[in-house]
Amino acid sequence: MADGKLEGLFVMGQNPAVGAPNAKLERMALRNLKWLVVRDYVETETATFWRDSPEVASGELNPDDIATEIFFFPAASHVEKAGTFTNTQRLLQFRQKAIEPPGDARSDLEFMVQLGRRMKARASDRPRDAGLRALTWNYHDDDAEEVLREIQGWHNDERGTMKDEQAGGGAHRSSFIAHRLVKDFSELKNDGSTTCGCWIYSGVFDGENKANKREPRGRYGHGWGFAWPLDRRILYNRCSAAPDGKPWSDRKKLVWWDDAKGEWTGDDVPDLTGENPPGSKDDAPFIMHADGVGWIWVASGLKDGPLPTHYEPLESNIANTLYPRQAKNPAADRKERPDNPYAKSPDNRFPYVLTTYRLTEHHTAGGMSRTLSHLAELQPELFAEISPELAGEVEVTNGEWITISTARGSIQARALVTSRVPSLDLDGRRVHHVGLPYHWGYRGLVRGDIVNDLIAISEEPNVRIMETKGLSCNIRKSDVTRHPEPRRRRRISVETLRFAQGDEVLRWR
Amino acid sequence: MAVTGFFTDSTLCIGCKACEVACKEWNEVPDDGFRWSGLSYDNTLALGHATWRHVKFVEHEASIGAGGNAPDLMTWQFSSDVCKHCENAGCLEACPTGSIVRTEFGSVYVQPDICNGCGYCVVTCPFGVIDRRDDDGRAFKCTFCYDRQKAGLEPACAKACPTGSILFGNLDELERAADRRIAQLHAAGMRDATIYNPKNSSVGGTHAFFLVRGDPKNYNLPPDPVVPTTLLRPAWNAAAIGAAAMVVGSLLAFALGGRK
Structure with a gap:
């Protein structure tokens, strides 16, 4: 972007003028764009860099010289649109729209659906638009559940059942419930007969939208949301049982081998199935690893592996005791250039x-x-x-x-x-x-x-x-302070300052 | 109706200030100004007309067993303060209009439509809680979420507290819970944990009480809060004695003074 290689930029729910590393470089680079789209529910620094950034105050940027066309779209907040939250604990929680967004604010989903429709309508016959012409884009305006169903996946050549339709909540979703949903990712095939947006979410629609359920049961909360994959609350839960399949601890037991039924069972959805009895060749708890065991020595995948180690930061005044000759991570990308410089190591200027x-x-x-x-x-x-x-x-x-x-x-x-x-x-x-x-x-x-x-x-x-x-x-x-003493502002109401253009236009309740 | 209370366990407070925000959100309390204090992470500083919950940030000398810190590192303790809802409330006794009342939950409540802004309550609160709003004149403080309690809900701060530091419930049950918690902490080696509930002072105990570590004075909790109205009897007695002395003196002047 700084080098003028990027024509346009969509910024949705981000604020790189403040939140991105080397934010000044970001702000200076934004002026090289032909167009910039910012979607947020307040007018962010990114949307107004051309007018009130510190570079404008210092004279480095002149609004008259900036040709970037900026479109600011008011966005719906998380309570003003349906969708899912996914935590780092892998839990998907669907949420309903609580209130209508004010004014012209729209959800990101509706914006993207509309944008896709308009782009498709303008697709030319040129070869470079072939992908756009072939794109299936038959979403309804603002239906997050429909998108979640597509991510969850379906059988392309089988019709959906009435149960699917009812679970979806209406006949208008015909285009997306025409297909029978896959039960989970084990039904996915690489022969074109199934469609899936992301395999880890397969199973979230198992008869109903499990991410939308709020009926927790048991000590691991099954029934509240959906934990990928397969509603498994604790990954690698095989480790909670000893090699013979009995839990290490009765108090903390998760899954165990049921000899009578000949399969793994327990309080959580087991990692392994009846095909992996204790002691068998495939009885390996770390199911995401090819060899099924935990790794300290990481043979592949880690770019700076195979062993965990210590490197000093990219700027450091301290020697690396572990590797005196290689203080810093040799695999790190410094992206060093005149507008992204580094201090020396050590550097007396920055002690x-x-x-x-x-x-x-x-x-x-x-x-x-x-x-x-x-x-x-x-x-x-x-x-x-x-x-x-x-x-x-x-x-x-x-x-x-x-x-x-x-x-x-x-x-x-x-x-x-x-x-x-x-x-x-x-x-x-x-x-x-x-x-x-x-x-x-x-x-x-x-x-x-x-x-x-x-x-x-x-x-x-x-x-x-x-x-x-x-x-x-x-x-x-500081010799000179650019900042005046903060003045006591008039009290503002409990309302958010939505779409405020500045201090003057505070919205009063 | 059962008497309800707050038990604020400072050892569980993480200083997130969710109680402050939830209180303002529910009760539509205005902001306090946007001034940076330079005193730890505490920019609210004190309870007031626009702050009904206030998280105190107490930076302490190192003490063993506090949060797993290395012995040479100081500790950082947090405690959420609130109106104490005293058994003998100075504000209530001083209020000349009857605006301040005792509710069926045992809490002390200011009726904003009756308050005339005289400010007597402000100077009689032994904890410096109640405060007049400059541009409004009336006095405001924690309502103990009277509206929520009437609807069977817990107060907003207790609802928002993510760690269970602010507990709400029947007062006698909370006091038993506090005793159990103190025993648990003492057994775990945190011997400086103590309950602050000044039952032996003139406020006669509080409906919002606290578990703190070490000297409650470090948390700005007064060791002997005094309700000024308890001084009324000696004050009136002194006045009566003075008046009687003047009467007696006058009579004596008549009786003993000869005609000149």
Whole structure:
């Protein structure tokens, strides 16, 4: 995007102008787009970068020079649309629409369905549109359950039963219940006779939408939502039983071998079936691994394997005791370039360790929390947590403004001096820490500098997440504070500041 | 109707402030201003007209057994504060309009349509809970979610608390639960755990009581809260003695003073 290779961008429920690493680079790159679509339920920093970003204030960006066409679509919030939440514990929970979205706000689903329809209608005869012409796009306007059924999968050549239709809740869903749903992923075949969006969700419609059930039973809550795969609440539950198939602990038992029936049974959906009796060749608990055993030595898959090890962060003033000659992960992608630079290791300019994190009171890039008075008032300003020792070293006291800088840029924050932040003795020197929560931006009820301006765009080799927990930084007392003392705003109502254009247009209850 | 109460167990509080937000959301309490305090993660600072639940952030010297911290690291303890709903409530006794009443749940409730904003309750609360709203004049504090209780629901803060730190229930049952919890904590080695419920002071016990570690003063809980109206009897006695002395003095002046 920064190099002008990207023509357009859809931003849905994200706020890269605040939340992405090297956020300044992101903001500067947005101006190279021909068009930008932002869908959110408040007008985010990403939607207004051209007008009120710090680069506009500093003169680096001139709104007159930005040709990007920006479309802001008001979006329905999670209570204003149906859909599913999937937790990291693998639990799918379907939720109903509680209230209608206000004004022109629409669900992301409806937007995508409409967008697909319009794109299909404009598909040309050119070869490059062949995929678009062949695309089946017969969704109803805003029916999340219909999409979940498609993800769950069906038999292409068999008609659905009335039970499916009733479970779906109406005859209008004919296009999607024309097919008999697969029971679970074991019915999926690679011969074109079945269709499935994602195999792990197969089984969520087993006669009814199990993700929508709220009738928990048993100690593992079966009947409340659906845990992929197959409503299995604990993965690798075979491990809860000894090799002979008896539970290790009666108190914590999960599954066990039933000799009489000749199959695995228990309080959870067992990993293994009757074909894998205890002691057999296929009695291997780690069913997602080819060899069925747990791995410390990871033969394949891990890009920086095969053994877990320790590398120093990409910026570090500390030597790697484990590997003196290879301090950093050689497989990490640094994406180093003039607008994404790194400090040297070690680097005298940046003697302290920077860590960024979140606060309970705010939600990631802040679009959902900085606009709500009840949350914004609880953490109203960006602060940097430093130890009393470091505060003494740079001669600042609690509450004073400090400037924090990395190789990428610098921001200002209030100093929160606390003994909770320890200083460490490492490598024969005293290592100080600077802690920064990253929720603030240039919009909303409470504002502050953007901490992600300090972070480099980097990729850890396996999950490709940027490094935010260990960077090299410097701090000093601010000479000039760009930030005026926060004025006491008029009280605002309990209503969200939806679609507010700025402080002036607060909606009153 | 059973007397209900809050038992706030600070050892279970994680400082999430969900109680503060749930209280404001349910009761439509306005914001408190957007000022950063620089005092730990506490930007609310105190209970007031627009804060009916307040999570205190107590940064302590290191103490063994606190949350598994290394011995040289300080501890960070949280405690959700609220109106104590005193057995002898200073605010209720001082209220000249009858706006402040004792409800059927034993709680102390300010009727906003009767309050005339005199502010007598503000100075008589021994915990500094009740507070007048500047732009409105009337006094506000925790309602103990009277509306929710009437409908058979627990108060919003207790409902929102994710760890069970704020327990709501019948007061006598809560007191027994607190005794059990203290015994459990003491048995587990947390010997500084203690119940704060000033039954021997002039407030005569509170319907919202707390489990804290160490000295309750660290949590801004006064060791001997005084309801000012308990001073009325000695005050009137002193006044009566003074008046009697003046009368006697006057009579003596007549009796003993000779005509000049």
